[in-house]
Amino acid sequence: MIVTVTMNPAIDKTVEIDALQPGGLNRIRKVEYDAGGKGINVSKTIRELGGESVATGFLGGNAGKTIENVLNEKGIRNDFIWVDGETRTNTKVFEVNGAVTELNEPGPVISEEKLEEFLSRLEGYADQDTLFILAGSIPSGVKKDVYADIIRRVHKKGAKVLLDADGEVFRISLEANPDIIKPNRVELEEYAGIDYRASTEELLELAHGLMERGIETVAVSMGRSGAMLIRPGYEVKCPALSVKAHSTVGAGDAMVAALAYSWDRQLDNDETVRLCMAASAGAVTTIGTKPPTREVVEELKKQVIIERIGA
Ligand SMILES: Nc1ncnc2c1ncn2[C@@H]1O[C@H](COP(=O)(O)OP(=O)(O)OP(=O)(O)O)[C@@H](O)[C@H]1O
Ligand SMILES: [Mg+2]
Incomplete structure (x- = not known):
């Protein structure tokens, strides 16, 4: 079973206007709402791929209800902890000239009691098939x-963890040895204190360093330069697929979804890589964080070229 954790979900509100007039009246031409937050995006992509997951985290207020409704409509199991306050609504204002203005709400403050309730809920899902x-x-x-903390708790029950975080959270979380990680190139470089563009060899070396500590799978996404998948005895690199790019936001989340789906279905290494490349490229062709359809992913899989590197 796959459990996605979104501790700080949001309604993603997209607004289209001609030209933003600060301090004036702005008439909206088009508005769209979607449930967002990285874990939720991963759940949505898993659903499109034909898999199942349980989405969890914290929700509050009317915005929280809206997210719950969206997930139910999409057939995504969900089990959130309800908190006081209002889940965030993050607004992106698109102007005709291409400018994008973002207005992000802070989201609710989580009390210690609610956090403890959440952590025990997660432990309830943890076993060796999770x-x-x-x-x-x-x-x-x-x-x-x-x-x-979550990694250590669920590891005790034999569960596995896929981590997708950056900066300080990434660094601190690595100390607990997650099983699968998917940093993008910049996240990995920052972690290693490298302030230039690392070569494939250097990225591979960084991945080896992480694996020595107990991380089993390192997927390094490199945007339009493709990705690397490194596991014991399996080290490969794939060029990015050639697609018409609409929005690269959420491409990494689609790759995370593909990694999770592959783990759940016990797909072999080559099949895992094909799915990762196709799902992430598919996500680039859609608007915003909308997941690609399974048909699009299947078609894109034919384009994947797997190059062996290292071992
Ligand atoms: N322009 C592109 N064309 C084709 N594939 C792309 C492109 N950009 C990204 N991808 C695919 O998506 C994968 C993930 O992209 P990227 O490295 O940008 O992730 P990310 O920075 O974690 O993204 P996010 O966190 O916004 O979801 C890449 O490894 C690649 O397979
Ligand atoms: Mg990312």
Whole structure:
């Protein structure tokens, strides 16, 4: 079973206007709402791929209800902890000239009691057939080591963890040895204190360093330069697929979804890589974080070229 964790979900509100007039009246031409947050995006892509997951985290207020409704409509199981306050609505204002203005709400503050309730709920899902996806930002009131705490707790019950975080949270969480990680190139370079563009060899070396500590799979996404998948005895690199790009936001989340789906279905290494490349490229062809359809992913899989590197 796959459990996606979104501790700080959001309604993603997209607004289209001609030209933003600060301090004036702005008439909206088109508005769209979707449930967002990295873990939720991963659940949506898993659903499109034909898999199942349980989405969890914290929800509050009317915005929280809206997210729950969206997930139910999409047939995504969900089991959120309800908190006081209002789940965030993050607004992106698109102007005709291409400018994008973002207005992000802070989201609810999580109390210690609610956090403890959440952690025990997660432990309830943990067994050797469970993969937890820890992705995205951490809400106010919660310490940065919460992912590390979750990893240690669910590991005790034999569960696995896929981590997708950056900066300090990434660094602290790595100390608890997640099983699968998917940093993008910049996240990995920052972690290693490298302030230039690392070569494939250097990225491979960094991945080896992480694996020595107990991380089993390192997927390094490199945007339009493709990706690397590194596992014991299996080290490959794939050029990105050639697609018409609409929005690269969420491409990494689609790759995380493909990694999780592959783990759940016990797909072999080559098939895992094909799915990762196709799902992430498919996500680039859609608007915003909308997941690609299974048909699009199947078609794109034919384009994948797997190059062996290292071992
Ligand atoms: N322009 C592109 N064309 C084709 N594939 C792309 C392109 N950009 C990204 N991808 C695919 O998506 C994968 C993930 O992209 P990227 O490295 O940008 O992830 P990310 O930075 O974690 O993204 P996010 O966190 O916004 O979802 C890449 O490894 C690649 O397979
Ligand atoms: Mg990412």
